[in-house]
Structure formats: structure tokens, C-alpha cells
Amino acid sequence: MTPHESPTADVGFAGCSALITGGLGFIGSHVARRLVGLGARVTVVDSLIPEYGGNLQNISDIAGQLRINVSDVRDPHSFRSLLAGQDYLFNLAGQTSHQDSMDNPFTDLEINCTAQLSILEACRQYNPGIRIVFASTRQIYGRPDYLPVDERHPLRPVDVNGINKLAGENYHQLYQQVYDIPTCALRLTNTYGPAMRIKDARQTFLGIWIRRLLEDEPFEVWGGAQLRDFNYVDDVVDALLLAIRHPNAEGKVFNLGSPEVVSLTALAQQLVAAHGRGGFSIRDFPAERKKIDIGDYYSDYRALAALGWQPQVSLASGLTRTLAYFREHLEHYR
């Protein structure tokens, strides 16, 4: 993958130590690569559970330059040792599938609530000066009352995943307020790019679209009219690196977002155009998904923009880069 640089976000990591939960996953592996390039000592923690995002292929190009620690965030014992000497914690591990959270609510609870509390308790006891950024989600807003959705929008999650991620975000806020641990949280919207999970729709529907397209099969668009915003993964890495160090980010939450808002049908058309061939069908939402769908969503991300973040990669360019990556590495991801 081509190195990405951000003059705003990249300062201050050379010679530092960073721990990344979910570090073999989609976003985590990109954070790891950026930090390695900046001269940080990087440890990635990942359970490598096949249903989640971890994949050794994601860091194959930098495997000799970081420490890989295979463990689960639900293991309450390992973090005392893992946190020792760390300057930064990119806390990205999570259960991300909305439908899985309804089918297995206790698993979602263990990962997105219990493990988060356990990580924060370990920070409080063993490394209270560690700077933390938590990957939260726009899912906690539920169905928007107004668009674009800013950080003051009511929080009414429509699935177990959203409820538990909200608790996880709240724990991070609380440990900053009560224990002065410098945490902040980013509410991610749809993130896409090389190394995303394309085996199924557990991380994002766009993953399965890309896989079907590359296998010369039509993909399914559910609904189609829903508006969404998308961030290319390098822009999300910029945001994480900026937020974890910015003094004005401490104890706060920030939306990510994009100036490009598209309907799912328009996105599907753009994806097919970027690939140069292929097709899709439009179908109604399955009944059990309809109840946890949020309708139109896009973010107001001016609060993070005020700290210096702007998405740099257009949707057209990002989709092209993503397809190019998976064309080359498809066998490792399906």
C-alpha cells in the first residue's frame, strides 16, 4: 500500500510506543502502518477470530516492524502487561455487525461493554497517563431527527450494538472526567478501503459488494435511496492520530464525515463505474433488517474540522484504490 502522509496528524509519534486493539483488523492495520512509518514502536492486539476483522495479510508488508500479540480484549488479565510503557492506546477492537448483535447480544456486550470497562480499569490502575482514542460509531444516534447529524443529536440506538457501543463511549468519557485519563472518542461513519472485510457484510455492506463485483457476480443493494457518507481509511487514520494527541480533544466526542453524501444506488453505480464492469440488483430490505435500519444518515463533522481534520480522498479515488488493492489480494480476503 502506498504511504499516506498528513502534516497535521503525523507529528509527535516518532520514538513513542502505541498499542492498537483490533490492530490486525481493517482500520487498526492502517493505523499500525502509519505509526511504523512515523517511527513509533507498535504493538497490535487482535484475537484473529475469523468472524471479525483481523487478518495477518493486512500487515504482511510491515510484519517485521511491529509486535503482534494475539489475545482477545475480553481477556481481563493480559492488559496489565500490554499497557506497560505505552504512550498511546488506539482502542479500535469491537464487534461491528448490527445483525450479529441481535443474534448474539451477549457476545456484543462482552466485547463492546465489559472488555472496554476492563481495558479502562487496567489503564486506571497501571498506566493512567496513557492517551486513548476510542472508535465509536454513528450507530449510537439511531434514526436521525435532522441532517446532518451533529454531536448534540439525541442518542437513541436501534440495535444492541448501538446500545453497547454507547456504553463503551460513555465509559471512555467517564474515565477522563473522574480519573483524568486523557481519552477521546470518534464516531465513525462508513469507513472503506484496502484491508476491509469483504468476506461478508459484517463490517460494512460495501465489503460484500466489492467481493461480488470482483468475482463477476451481481451484488444486492437493499433499499437504495438511503443517503450515507463514507470515509476512506487513510482519512480515518488522520482523524485518529490527530484526536489522540490534541489537547482540545480530551474528554470529547467527534463525528467523522464527508462532504460527499450519496445514495446507496448512486454509490453502487459509482463502484461499478470504477471497476469498469459489473452490475447490481435493488431489493427491499429484509424484514428483520428493516427494524434496525436507520434511514438516511450523514454527519456534521465541523467540530473535528475545527481541530484541523478534513477528509482528503474523494469517493471516486478511494473506490478506485480499494478495488485495485482487492484485485491484487483477493485470495486472502474471501
Next chain:
Amino acid sequence: MTPHESPTADVGFAGCSALITGGLGFIGSHVARRLVGLGARVTVVDSLIPEYGGNLQNISDIAGQLRINVSDVRDPHSFRSLLAGQDYLFNLAGQTSHQDSMDNPFTDLEINCTAQLSILEACRQYNPGIRIVFASTRQIYGRPDYLPVDERHPLRPVDVNGINKLAGENYHQLYQQVYDIPTCALRLTNTYGPAMRIKDARQTFLGIWIRRLLEDEPFEVWGGAQLRDFNYVDDVVDALLLAIRHPNAEGKVFNLGSPEVVSLTALAQQLVAAHGRGGFSIRDFPAERKKIDIGDYYSDYRALAALGWQPQVSLASGLTRTLAYFREHLEHYR
């Protein structure tokens, strides 16, 4: 205890079956007594853990008229059987101490999140028609932006207990939205009355005040200027019985509250006056408590008033009745 009646709330329970979690506790035992009086078949579930509110003394006058099932809501196995044939679930069990939630966050999580999800999953699988009311708390609002606090106020809990109770409330909302289980939630403010925990301040500071007063010892008021609203327990029982059956309550949350708003110092003076003797000292908040204090709080409860609920018992009358009860039964509560 003298029977209390509410023409609005009391209809529809004769011959029905009701399960009450936390049913040997303060509020739970009052719900049990009311329902027994109305001719319902009542089962109370309680762990009788000494640090929580359960106390067999609370139901000693009706012990032969209900079924007592000693079990913990964290036991995921017992609810299949306990829910069979039940028409109503008064879901009142919870860890209530703010400070305990900071000292033992995982215990709070198990009781206020995991167990709630487990109870709702059991309802979904084995008794999806059961009507549920959940005892939520004003603690989920955190420090008010404005007063009185209505249900649209932002939710920014300031302790682990508030975060977990919010998740518990959200689960109840979700299971109504997705699975059509008729749930609703009441956000209780300070509830007081006979059978409250007075051994310590785990349920409410008012408990320890009363105990000290009855033991002829001065009690401590922390701060003193904070405004609060109080509900006598019979009024809370009215609200629970009304909400669990009202079709317009389904899937909704409602504040409880009172037209009487008093400072803690004024409350202390009123309590001493009601007892006829005694005294108190005013001291600064301990540092570790200050961080999780919410300042002034009182509720806008017009939404529940629109369904027909109004608190009936004045603070003066409620304090007098409470003191009379504990004067007679003090040995069972300290």
C-alpha cells in the same frame, strides 16, 4: 403499613400474575403489597444480598400471600421458569449505589446491563406478551443543562451506574421496538418511605439520615444547597402500576418527580422537625464524591401526568409516615 389506593392505577390486576425482580427490596415490596391487595398472584425474586435492598421484614405482613423466590437476576437460567404464565414483570432489581459502581464497576455491569439483557432475552423467547415496566433513574441525565429536566434532556451519565442503567433502559426500549414486547421505563428520582434501606447511603442518603436521627445521633449533610425532588414510595407504586398497563406508555420513558423541590438543607430541617428532635452538620462534599455529583436536579414529569399520574403524598406527610415506620421497626433495618 396502611393500604394505599389509586383509582387510576389499581384497575386490571385482580386475578393476574405478576413477577417482581427486587421484590423483597424497598420499592419492590410495596409493589408486592399493593398487588396482593388487588388480588394478583405475586412472585417476588430477590437475591437477599445484604448490601442490596432485599429484606424479609419488608413483606412480613404479607408473607403468606405471595411466592418468594430467592435468586439473583444474574442467574440466566431461572427466568425461563419464573416467567411462565406471568402477565406482568415489574423489573426493579438493580445495583443502586453510585459509589459502589465506581469501586466495583463489573458488579454494576453484571446487574444493570448483563442481567437486564438476559431477562429480556428470556421474555423474548418464553413470554413475549408479558408487560414490563423497568425502574430507570434520573442518574442517566448527569448534570442538568436546564431545570426542570424533561425526557428530551441529553443523557450524559456521570458514573458507571448511570452508564449501565442507561444501557438497561435502552435494552428495554429496543426489545419493544424490535420484538414488540410491551415495555416502558420510569426514570425515578429520589424515592423514600417505609422499608427503604437505612443501614447506609447505598440506596439514598436520606436512609442514613433517618437512621442516625432515630439513633439520636447527628447526621451529615454534604453540600446542602443542592435542589432535589422526592417521591413517597406509594406514589411511585402508583406510577409503576399505571405505566405497566397504559397503552400510551409502551416503548416510552417517563420521568417521575414532585411539585415540591427542596434544598438538602431544607430537607434536613424538615426531617428534624418531623421527628421533633435531633440535628445535623453540613460538610463539604468528599473529593471522590464531588466528581460524580450532579448538582441541582428536579424533573419535569408532565408526560406521565398526562397519562393520569400525580404524586399524592406531601413531603411533610411522607417524612412523618417514614419516621413512624422506622421508629417501630428499627431493629430490622440497622
